[in-house]
Amino acid sequence: MTTNTITLNNGVQMPGLGLGVFQTPPAETSEAVAEALRIGYRHIDTAAAYGNEREVGEGIRRSGLERSEIFVETKVWINDYGLEETRHAFDKSASKLGVEQIDLLILHQPLSEDFARTLDAYRALEKLLADGKVRAIGVSNFLPAHMKRLLAETTVQPAVNQIELHPYFQQRDVQKLDNQQEILTQAWSPIGGITAYAGGEKRTFDDPVLREIGQRHGKTAVQVMLRWHLQEGRSAIPKSTKPARIAENFDVFDFELSLEQIAAIDGLDTGVRSGPDPDSITLETYGRDIPEA
Template sequence: MSENTITLNNGVEMPALGFGVFQTPPDVTSDAVEEALRVGYRLVDTAAAYLNERGVGDGIARSGIARDDVFIETKVWISDYGYDATLHAFDKATGKLGVEQLDLLILHQALPSAFDRTLDAYRALEKLLADGKVRAIGVSNFMPEHLERLLAATSVVPAVNQIEVHPYFQQTELQRVDAEHGILTQAWSPIGGITSYRDSEKSTFEDPTLLAIAAEYGKSAAQVMLRWHLQRGRSAIPKSTKPERIAENFDVFDFELTPEQLASIDALDTGVRGGPEPEAITLEAFDRSIPEA
């Protein structure tokens, strides 16, 4: 494993730093993805619930980068959980993305209130993996108890658990459980963007510790946070639609944080979640129809 790539638990190699498109409007997604690929990103993360998979596919196609050189990951929304529904969710995703195979397919939420559906959905992912339609499978926002229930009922250990991780919310116990099972922790909101638009007392971008470290290297707080993720062995998927930010977030391979600096960032954890509690994601509250391809 180099700092640029991570080998998943099934031997698949994945870029460590990816490009996210959460909340990116469909009409600007293709431009953002094309620009990210031009800058050098080779991992793009999307989801059925973002309603912009088609834009991701268009951006990849327009980039001129060979399909085999782009790692594409997407997520199945809870409305499409269940064995047959999840198999069809794969067809919907690949149809919009314009590809035949996915590099990583993830269950977007644990859906603990209807976990039998989650298990059936994951068994569908196992089938897709066995058939070579996806190269790796994973989960997102699964807490330790959800992972334990999943592992007890299924055969394939998830390759990835994509969770909220940034300096102010680190989920260290969950990361430990991931590592214990050989599951890669992939950070969403890796630079704490969620702290800048939720009801937070302060934003990670204004944190004195991060700004002081950034000043030492002539970098931004965002670049320091991404460097922290990489040196801690995580994958991170920052998002932006601004070309200058897209480039800035990828420019993190030319400096290295000291052990003391890493520890000082670790010490910023507040334990306050920015996103919704995993238990709050229910079909009653979050059911939505995912359009056909």
Template sequence: MHLTLNNGVVMPALGFGVFQTPPDETIEAVRTALETGYRHIDTAAAYANEREVGEGLRRSGVPRDDVFIETKVWISDFGYDETLHAFDKSAGKLGVDTLDLFILHQALPSRFDLTVGAYRALEQLLADGRVRAIGVSNFMPDHFARLLAETSIVPAVNQVEVHPYFQQREVQASDAAAGTITQAWSPIGGITAYREGGASAFDDPVLGGIADAHGKTRAQVMLRWHLQQGRSAIPKSVRQERIRENFDVFEFVLAGEELAAIDALDTGERRGPAPEVITLETFGREIPEA
């Protein structure tokens, strides 16, 4: 299943994420994902595992041109010249000449002048053919509108927290109105789904009933919900069986009433950090050279 971005570039809808994957586990996880059939890998400079993603790609034996590579610029490298250099750092660590999708990791509303400069650098990289598509992450509608007012190219993707319990419908509507694909990070129930004390999607009776009806897992049902509603989703795992399970979502279809039942699970409660709290003072970190 593929999605066509607003500049005509085709992107696999289901990607493999490596957020919080330790570098020493990333190589094998990426290799397993690519051998399973994933052709879209999502990483970020701030994850500190771009080098290992590149090594996993090389060890997989899958040709570079067959894999859609997405990475993100961290806020410490925002600004026009800084972001041009951030491309060199990321591409160097990944061991590639071009990136398929290069996005800004946060909106950084407290220093939006740097955000605008960074995005203009992405526009230049696109014009130079060094990236195939550009986008943003964690942009709320007001951030998105401010960016569009000061730049030329509409983001191809906005990667935000979306799962059954936090659906961000206003963000999705804003993205759709602009012709931007919404990409879901933490798509399987949110980042607290796996943490002790967190409300777990894996105990949800609604998801359980739908999963049982299709002979699938709750995770597979949630991923299928994303795909059928036109979103990109980037689940992560380091377990081989879970990596394969998360990719096995193309041979069943959720009925309209099942999609509606999942839609009704929305609580409006964010599980990741709010974009407004991400500042250079609290989240700035040096991104090492390639």
């Protein structure tokens, strides 16, 4: 893959590599977004629950780029699930972002304890899509059981399933089902940053396999991981607020991993999740009200 364009299952084109802003403080978000867009990024991923959609919008406006040049992705939080609630969640996000149309709107988590409410939220996304309010819809953190039920009880296939995915946790069962259904797998924590702050014994950044492959290409372990995602057909949304890191993360289109190198990275999977189990997400434990615009 030498370009940064992926065609979603509804024909919409999306840059495969984007800037994520999870845990980016609002005060730093607009500058990070503007810098990323200056470097060449054209895809920004945020979420209502991150509390920085307004600052993402400010960064986009600061860039001076036309709105049509930037792919904006955001997520609906579980408190806003439901037919009317999710439609209002769109209004809140669009207003904070300062846009009339959102390019990709996804459900942030499956609400396993009340999946009927999750289905209503997705049906609201379908209506937003039909009305032209969004260009594509999808989900995040959906395991095969969640996805199979969603596909059985709704009409529009998700364009994207955004999941924790890095060399140490690859979720091959999720990827397999996504691929079978022509759903793009999008990696959050694509360079395994979560392995550095979740208290694990190993950090992807220090992995000798990744570092050795990087040395062969004159690249860092981080760049190798991002290249791995792109070559395997996934989208990735690395997060950083540091200009040098933002630039490093985007400098991955001038080299190619060999089949042997890809196989070596595939072999690093530990099967250990660092983020929360999607089935553990409940309104009681993770609920939070999303402020009005």
